[in-house]
Amino acid sequence: MLQLFEKAKQTPHKTAIVAGGNHYSYQTLLEKSEQISSFLLGEGQDLSQERVAFMVAPGFDYVAVQWGIWRAGGIAVPLCISYPFPSLQYVIEDTQSKFLIVGPEYESILQPYRNHSETKFIALGEMQNRKEKPLPEIGKNRGAMILYTSGTTSLPKGVLTTHANLESQISTLVKAWAWSSEDYILELLPLHHVHGIINVLCCALWSGATVEFLNPFDAKQVFEIFEGGKLNVFMAVPTIYYKLISAFESYSPERQAELKKCMESFRLMISGSAALPVSVMEKWKEISGHYLLERYGMTEIGMAVSNPYDGERRAGHIGQPLSGVELCLLDEEGKLVNPGEPGEIHIKGPSVFKEYWGKPEATQKSFTSDGWFKTGDIAVLDDGYYRILGRDSIDIIKSGGYKISALEIEEVLRKHPSIKDCGVIGIPNEEWGELVVAALVTSEKIDLEQLSTWMRERMPAYKTPRRYLVLEELPRNAMGKVTKNELKKLF
Template sequence: MLRPGGADLTIAGGIREFGRATPDVIAVRDGDRAITYAALDERSSRVACGLLALGLSRGDRVALLCGNRLEYPEIAAGIAKAGLVLVPVNPRLTPPEVDFILGHSGARVLLVDGEHESDLVGATIRIGPAYEKWLVNSSFEDPWIPVGERDPFCIAYTAGTTGDPKGVLISHRSRCLTFYATALEWGLGPGRRTIAVAPMYHGAGFAFAYAAVYCGATVSMLRTFRPDHLLDMIARDRAQSVFLVPTHAQLIKAAVERVPELPSLDTLYFNAAALPKVLKEWVFEAFPGAGVHELYGSTEAGVITDLRPPDARRKAGSVGHPWFATQVRVVDADQNEVGPGRPGELYSRSPYLMNGYHDNPEATAACTTEDGFLTSGDIVIRDEEGFISIVDRVKDVIITGGVNVYPRDVEEVLLAHPSVTECAVVGEPDDRWGERVVAYLVSRGPVEADVLEAYLRERLAGFKVPKQYRTVAALPRNAAGKILKRELRSTP
């Protein structure tokens, strides 16, 4: 007998399949806990039935506020099996920020690892003993609620650096195709092992960790990032493919004198921000057995490009070619396509694009075109071979004295200075020039501004050299590891 909705792609599909194909294979590890595919399939069905028993109906939203832990994949799959929509919430947000997301999304239930309270949801289920009791009292039968593959599986909220967060509607089809492409590109299939390093409440962290259980691999949960813990886990669990952001590599470099040999590791892939060339060269040396991919994308667009290992050194500074089934345009301010070597705004079209912003048609219209392309607001240059390099965010370009300064040009040179470990360059108001170039630095020790200026003037045009240097203990970042330049601009 045919199951209703069984022909459509849903994010519960892989767990259903491998719960039968490889029931005894470990799907998820979390410290001394582990769960097989059979158990993951059953427990996710119990989550689904438990939620439906609360009176929820197809399309209702369920918020999940927790970090990386064993329960995350089963809850996500259970929400999908029930035909509901996941609303992942960053546990580091303040109560007012959490309540905005709960209210804007219309979440009716909150599953939480912690003590958050809210009057905006009808029920709160705490992950722990109460959650386990709730599962035991729920049916283990898969409810098989019909779900259209173009229906949203989640509403992922952006960081909200330019106002209230926007809820990105991501379809089952979008993510399932991402999972399959990930398995093809980075080897996340049966018999493979990976680690959930980036937080699963963020789009990329979820996509690359959940891809493992969707495609029959094993994922180990890293609850808190510490360089030594990550390296120990790679060795212990014999991880083969690991997703990192540049900040992770920077922290490993600062904390570990020498990275130990990791014979199982064959693939590293980076996202969130461009790998500075100096740091990328260190990655090559520290992980000599791993092919290094550098990819580019966004919550709204999914993965857009990938720089693959054969070109990783030759095209350092690039993010590669368009990913599977992806078209790109590079256009000027009048939407005319620009040629090789000229900067322009990047638009992409692919099956990974969002459905739009939840309850925000104006914002959706502002970033999409009538023929289905979407921009994430980045300026890029495409070379004669089609390799794409990110120049900067449209909103981050500094106009000083009528001349454009792309912060990344300055940042790359600053990062090559031996005293600078991290940096961010922003534009700040200036009565004479309109904007002045200001550099925020994380350094290994005291750095004299005149020394830095002399260093930069040998390597950059004078108008690009910062007018001010400000040393900070750390740069503000969002959950994806991206630097929040808006917060720097507001620093007194």
């Protein structure tokens, strides 16, 4: 990510970040991140790929910490600010993070790490006035970041990307989507996820653009920021577009007309992280004048496929491979499919991740013998544009921009004393893409509201089922495996 810092030095006085009513220049960002690097290095000269987990609210401090970790030679491990403690603990301990940087809002939840023997707890406020020291040379093939993805197993996997991977992911998008220093974007996506970190934050800062933070999401505030007239690029997930449409429809015709005029002046609007219902795409076009650009990516590969910036954007399609990305569709025997036939997307290129952290077998299984990454997504080439058909595994649910492992949720549900068995699936839903639902076999009558509360204490809210169905028994095949397609019919 050296280029990211070199580019920041070219526009020192330009506003990089707007957060909490304050404006921060690229120079301020470089200075603050250097302070953090010096603090982390202490008496050492290089973190040498030590993992540094951090839980910091979206805004200037988040970016300064992320940059500080990279500049000190560490691997950044951003933690999700809405996770319950067990989910945070899993990531911190799976990565064997040497440091844990904690913003003031999150000190209480991470209190158990205050006197931890393996992980040094650092309150954000402690990282002040450290004497600057020489920063290490960072090779591009070093590890840069670990983000967690659900995968098809019950426990999330850490995706390790190198500095070279990240530079490839960012530079590819900067070119494809015509980023420039004149751009101004709103950041309201989660910052433990490739969409928020790479597509929004890093692409903007790489280009010398300005990023304004809004957390938590609030439709009314989004529209007020739109009316401020500075924004010209907007990226969100389908769920956010759905909520913005609902808010827009509650406004007076006069306000709607003003907002439409304001949105029409934007340069680019993008949707991703989940399939965009065509109805939402068409409604957004009607209210904003923009035909949303859809694209396709994963934590493991960054963005790989996109509808064109200039040219036809086709509803229900992810577009064509980005520059430098090799893509092929293979059948179950590993043979190339004919045009118009469905196959699993396989990807090759400099943006593809290095490995699943600490999981050599999972890494090996996810690549073919000749180096193609197996995405698990089924697509078809439809008149020059790729169209996603779904997952090859019914155990992955795409909801609100997240990929969620049904197996992980089932494991937690089964720990409840009244639940004998369960099956978790995703059912189609216009707002969320898919809604997480669960069928239960119980040993006694169960209060479903209390169960929801119990689940939210153990898992992030977006993973907890929105609907439950209590059954005498789950439908199974001859091998005793739950037949989830039959389960879907019951919902």
